[in-house]
Amino acid sequence: MTEEAKTSEPQTDRAVSVVGPGDGETIVLGTTHMRVLEDGSHTGHRLAIAESVLAPHTQGPPQHRHARHDEGFYILSGTVRFTVGDEDYDATTGTFVMVPPGTPHTFANPTDQPAVMLSTFTPDLYVQYFRDLQEVLAGGRPLTPQANIDAMSRYATEPDTGLA
Secondary structure, X not given: OOHHHHHHOOOOOOOOOOOOOOOOEEEEEOOEEEEEEEOOOOOXXXXXXXXXXXXXXXOOOOOEEEOOOEEEEEEEEOEEEEEEOOEEEEEEOXXXXXXXXXXOEEXXXXXXOOEEEEEEEEOHHHHHHHXXXXXXXXXXXXXXXXXXXXXXXXXXXXXXXXXX
């Protein structure tokens, strides 16, 4: 084996992460069920991935902007309405939406059918936001817009109060 081939071989000291169907951490936020497929612990905190099921007529979070991370959404089934500033985009199965830092956005499922989307967070810091919201609900408190905003503020995210 040449020296070049040896250096391009995969490193054996890193474990591969495999999350099977039904595996992964589950976060329940009212009518939204999220399955964390990667929380950043296997990617050096560079990337997190989650699958979310939005029940029919599910409202999303208040419109907000992230200062430190990109957020991607791939629609696996159904329709998710993304509001970016004052414009709405209905993303259907097979659509990918990439939201860079600083871009105001929110999402919802306005339809009569469930919607499933795969979300990416780079870096991973926003997964803890969803855990925090679940703790609010587990503590018997309502998931109000203010509770959302309070949790967002801990993860370099702020509401975009001038927009819908």
